[in-house]
Amino acid sequence: MRTRNLKKFCCMLGMAIPVIAAAQQPDMHSRFEQLMFGERQSATVSVRGHSHNDYKQDIPFFTAHYAGMESIEVDLFLYQDSLYAAHEKKEIKQGLTLERTYLQPLASLFEKNGGKPFAEPSKQLQLLLDFKEDYKKLMPPLLSLLESYRFLVDPQLSKTPVKIVISGNMPPAQEFEKFPSWIYFDGRPGITYTAAQQKHLAMISDDLKSYTHWNGKGVPAPDALRRIQHQASQAQMMGIPFRLWGTPESVNTWLTLEKMGITWLNTDHPVTLKEYIGSLASSRYRSAKAYEVYQPSYNSDGKDASNVKNVILLIGDGMGMGHVQAAISANRGQTHMSQMKHIGFSFTSSFSPGNTDSGAGGSAIATGQKTFNEHLSVDTNGNALPRIPSIIRPQGIHSGIITTGDLSDATPAAFYTSHKDRNASEAITESLTRTNDIDILIGGKPGAYQDAGKWQTLASGLRANKFALPNTKQEFVSNRSEKAIYFLSDSLTKPVKDGRGPILAEMLSATIAKLNNRDKGFFIMAEGAQIDWGGHARDMEYTLTETQDFDLAVGEALRFADKDGRTLVIVVADHETGALSLLDTDWRSGYVHGNFASNDHSSMVVPVMAYGPAAQDFTGFFQNTAIFDRIVALFQKNGDEIGESKR
Template sequence: MKIRLISILLGTLLCTPVWLLAQQADMHYRFEQLMFGEKQPMSVPVRGHSHNDYEQAIPFFAAYHAGMESIEIDLFLHRDSLYAAHDRTKIKQGLTLEDTYMRPLAKLFKENGGKAFADETKQLQLLLDFKEDYKKLMPPLLALLEKYRFMVDPQITAQPVKMVISGNMPPVSEFEKFPAWIYFDGRPGIAYTAEQQKHVGMISDDLKSYTTWNGKGVPSPAAMQKIKREAQHAKMIGIPFRLWGTAESPNTWLTLEKMGVTWLNTDYPVLLKEYLDHLASSRYRSSNTYDVYQPTYVSDGRSAHGVKNVILLIGDGMGMGHIQAAISANKGLANMSRMKHIGFSFTSSLSPGNTDSGAGGSAIATGQKTFNEQLSVDSSGNALPRIPAILRPLGIRTGIITTGDLSDATPAAFYTSHKDRNASEAISESLMHNEDTDILIGGKPGAYQDVEKWKKLVAGLKRNNFELPDTKQEFSASKSEKSIYFLPDSLTRPVKDGRGPILSETLIATIEKLQNRDKGFFIMAEGAQIDWGGHARNMEYTLTETQDFDRAVGEALRFADEDGNTLVIVLADHETGALSLIDTDWQSGYVQGNFASNDHSSMAVPVMAYGPGAQLFTGFFQNTAIFDRILTLFRK
């Protein structure tokens, strides 16, 4: 274990950027930004097309503010004005192309500094579906557009609104007669000349020309290949492809994208906006896979009388969706998937709605449910005995590790009791008097950026005989019975932003420090930022954190096999994000998911166990049962 730890430490030091080592940020602020901060616009390969937009409750604005980059308007000429309507009998007063679309669009175009959208990754086109002969509609349209040349002519503006004519179009042979900024809706199978092609703004077709597919599953292989060929041909000549008559669902949109379709038809722009806004962040393809440990299973499920040590690994916010996504991203492999004893824990608290980490962690640490926002207290606010305090008289030593703030709810629930999980300073200062926890590792709470507060905390911790190493090397080399290692910012940043395998490293080091003390040990190690990735609804963040956690699981399994008397328990305090998987590919390590929420859900979470007594953690049970079963094992 020692040789392995040294090699991991050296590798991390060499790979950690200097700029990360120099920074110290408030993790609570970063968390708030994940939940509520503005998301960076991201370009995606598909775009939204508002079908028959004039039938929306609020034409133009509903689609525009939903980020639809194509808006379809059926046109009729009525009393010298172009009206938007599905048929002539439905023409409404005031619903003209100019009043409803061109005039408000021109105002926005000017406000955005010469572009349709403030978001520079988006561009806009109006698809004008002629419901009458083009010879009747084209003259008044060209006359109208002359007033708006400043936003449709690429000779005048760098980001023009594209005007595309569909429906009763002129014949292809006449395309070249019209201004360069007039485009037409092409059709598959037409061999456009180079000059005609310059006027083709998109290529569209009816889905029924290829298949009767209703959006569930996928079309037949033959139909998919035919659509792919048409879409690929359009792409080769630089023109987007659209199918009309498609169903509306994430599966439909995903399948259309896979076939090469650019424009996604919708009658519900707000629903499509939700899908497109999160499309880029809902996907992840692993660039590097990692090896997983192959357990021997020699001690797995053996008599519970053999338990000397328990390693409790909590993937904060980790549900079944997270675990399966991590397996897929690592091309079908994960340490967690090697664990054979599996159960499910119900995570509700005493509060209405879903649990928070305070109540979730407290239920595991104390065996009693409490209200959200509280730490290891009962419903009346009275302190409850926690696992470390109960085990200390039995000669069991304790280590607590987290990749988040050490005063955060999950780790804090195991070393203190408090009515307010957010009372970071009071929670931290409780360690000045803590007698039952030997090793604590986690980020420095934000309040201690204040130098005087930090000095006061350090002095109090040292009076309680805690050593405070400054580096991983100091922590690993320390012979002190009691240590608190406050991780620098570089070691609490997200994995995707450069954090190394600190959870695995410190778990190995903590095991080495505790394995020969007294009668055994209890270690709680938390992958804190799986939860943060769920709150951010970001698949890369979520999966890189889950995979980092899974690596720590592998180290725990390795030690359990070496020791023979160690039980490893892997679980979550709750699920975050209501994550479901839409698409996975084990061969390439690709995952696309859907976060139905940016908060905790009420879904039961998997509980996996390995080693002596692992058989006690199968089936369905309340989260409080974890506490009961751990204590039962230690008391045998």
């Protein structure tokens, strides 16, 4: 798929994309740019951030506020008639008062945000005031101070008031009703609160050490786990959240606390917690139901290489081991890929510094030579390289190219043309008016050809090169032409999560039917292009639904391989996208929680899975160029001798 030079296009397109999207249906390049640079998916989550001992931050209040923490904790002492934020009285610093550090900034934000503590209308804020001295000493000056800020805290004066919550040396529950209705308290487990007292409760809190000495790794012991879950459920029955203080800080801790029913996640690092909470909606996915997985016969698997007649190469663009394992988990423990017994790993580096792009990654597989990023099946000097379809064509072997992305994108294009610039979409597409190496091509129409004049010119050239141009799936399936290019409609290239059906599996099956029994065999490259797009968007639902869709195509290939007996199926990736790791999975419910460490390609090795005769040749660790070498060697061994070496 297409991964543009980020620095070159970020500033140019960042502000324009919303306008383009509003004016017309965006082309595939614009959709990709939106994913790469747009806002991440947001949704309601069950946990919120609590800035613990906030006054110790380098920038108190503002660090937590701009990190979206909805609870801010302030320890209070009374000193010279003012309420100061400090953990101990000896730590009191001039100017660090409740009013100056918290209430005055809040008043300014209320004015700026139209009477809200946050610009986001869904966010609310509470100040947890931890009394370090007796409430009888601190409560009167606090109430007096808050009179000047009633517009911030009184629900009768604000639709989104800041909730004032008293903790620490607070009044007993019997005295709650003595205070204004907008004063709330931090309750404790084991106390039976009346209905009237519950109206003053903002939360129930307890010390983690009351239950366990858990260090945040793994999960607490079963007994401690049950006790914490019980207290959390008791608080939830009262309609209020439960909090544990003294908790470790780590992703695993936050995950486990959420599972136990904890709402407020304590942190001394608000910015780090912001990133974690902000990614929750887009990093989780639960599949509604499992799809049926074909069980291979293995009759031809691992047989002698002389049996190979056909090769089906399936490229999951951006698919790493994290993606494969996530797909297995989402489908309740089984996928077509996981039925494949011969497993290898491919190194994906290019000649460019940093990680490969799809141009260099696809070219290495298509030509057997590494090149620079943004190059397309040319060597480092820009000279065109022979590709698998052009090398095997003299032997009477026919080829098909299928993608769920733009047909001029790097991965499919690497198999049918050569160019110094993978982004030269029109030149790449127009090369199809001259090629004689490919029989079937299927993919999205490049954006330039939304222009009627350009499309008519291109279509005339393609027809002159004897390509049929069916407009629908039905036309493609029924068309009897030797050569065909099917440009998929927008509805067939939109994401699976937005309603696209299993077009990759359907078109693979149809292409196999068209190429099977022609001359001496066939080669098909089928690409799951939008796995990569989901990784760039750091969107687990997008990533996983595309990976599962790709796996359905793998299933079609395995079915045919069993039926045919002379077909080798190879599943690879051109690179990994997103640096995806898995934080939590549940095979029983199809749940996956991942973490994308990046929104771009990574340098991780990618899996190679093979099935059928010669599958054993694709095990172990090897460079991505070896995939080309082994495919070509198989066709050379079993067909007529190729007249010219690829070198």
